[in-house]
Amino acid sequence: MAAPGNNFPVQTTEASHRQSGSSKAVPKDRKKKKKQKPKPVTEVRVDRSVISKLHVLNKELDAVRRDQSLSEKTKQARVNQLETEIQKIGGLDAYQAASKRGACCHGNTTTSNWVIKQLKKFKVKPATEERRLRLLDVGALDNHYQRHGWLDCTAIDLNPQTDRVIKADFFQYKVEEGCEYDAVVLSLVINFVGDPKKRGDMLRHCCRVTKENGHLFVVLPLPCLSNSRYLTPKLFCDMLDSLGFQKLCCHDSKRLSFLMFQRIGKRRSKSFPKQVVRKGPSHNNFSIVL
Numbered sequence: 386m387a388a389p390g391n392n393f394p395v396q397t398t399e400a401s402h403r404q405s406g407s408s409k410a411v412p413k414d415r416k417k418k419k420k421q422k423p424k425p426v427t428e429v430r431v432d433r434s435v436i437s438k439l440h441v442l443n444k445e446l447d448a449v450r451r452d453q454s455l456s457e458k459t460k461q462a463r464v465n466q467l468e469t470e471i472q473k474i475g476g477l478d479a480y481q482a483a484s485k486r487g488a489c490c491h492g493n494t495t496t497s498n499w500v501i502k503q504l505k506k507f508k509v510k511p512a513t514e515e516r517r518l519r520l521l522d523v524g525a526l527d528n529h530y531q532r533h534g535w536l537d538c539t540a541i542d543l544n545p546q547t548d549r550v551i552k553a554d555f556f557q558y559k560v561e562e563g564c565e566y567d568a569v570v571l572s573l574v575i576n577f578v579g580d581p582k583k584r585g586d587m588l589r590h591c592c593r594v595t596k597e598n599g600h601l602f603v604v605l606p607l608p609c610l611s612n613s614r615y616l617t618p619k620l621f622c623d624m625l626d627s628l629g630f631q632k633l634c635c636h637d638s639k640r641l642s643f644l645m646f647q648r649i650g651k652r653r654s655k656s657f658p659k660q661v662v663r664k665g666p667s668h669n670n671f672s673i674v675l
């Protein structure tokens with residue numbers, strides 16, 4: 386399949402002649418103004434539509450599953466209907482392929498580049514290769530960290546696309562005491578989960594798999610923090626702070642928010658219910674409940 390960049394309009398000979406100031410005459414028949422064609426539906430737009438449709442369907446699926454007012458029969462029928470709709474748009478395979486192509490459009494700041502840069506900047510990278518840093522990449526389309534000799538990366542996903550990724554559900558992923566990871570990465574995974582409470586559970590589970598003083602990296606679509614009715618960057622950091630993760634740094638690209646935390650604080654039992662923090666009609670409804 387063509388890369389998204391290949392959809393850009395190709396410069397015509399006439400246009401390039403004009404720009405280069407060439408004196409060559411343009412044939413008369415080519416001077417005629419072409420009729421404006423409707424804009425083609427680009428691959429990028431199709432990919433974004435698959436991604437957002439799956440997010441919406443996932444959200445509905447989670448809402449139906451936790452709806453106690455429905456009878457078991459109605460619930461099952463609705464779940465089957467939503468799962469059929471997910472299959473119709475190509476299921477998780479199509480979503481992952483679209484996400485992979487989408488990652489190419491995020492510019493130079495890919496998650497793995499940013500994570501590596503921060504691990505070096507904060508001197509987390511081991512000075513010698515005696516002990517490799519153990520990193521868990523949750524929701525991984527590939528193992529992007531294995532080319533770094535100082536990293537020992539375990540990449541997991543619900544639906545691995547390569548044998549470099551292990552099939553595992555993060556919610557069920559257990560690590561023995563003393564075997565917690567030095568670094569944990571959740572890139573565009575929290576927003577995949579449809580239920581705000583389960584998003585909170587996902588953050589809580591990060592405490593169990595990250596060792597003390599270890600690092601947590603979270604990447605979210607920018608609007609989840611910058612334009613949500615229920616969440617701000619500060620509120621998100623307060624949630625993580627209550628779980629014992631202190632913010633070390635963050636970076637916003639055109640589309641994504643990158644955040645790095647360190648597990649140095651004590652866990653406090655603070656709850657964060659769903660509350661409006663930005664008023665007005667133009668905000669999205671992304672939320673996390675802790």
Ligand SMILES: C[S@@+](CC[C@H](N)C(=O)[O-])C[C@H]1O[C@@H](n2cnc3c(N)ncnc32)[C@H](O)[C@@H]1O
Pocket residue numbers: 477481484485488496523524525526541542543544553554555556571572573574577578
């Ligand atoms: C949008 S993709 C993100 C891929 C990659 N991390 C990135 O930043 O481009 C989200 C991925 O998270 C995976 N995922 C969602 N929930 C998960 C869970 N509970 N355990 C493991 N993987 C999960 C999905 O299967 C999907 O491949």
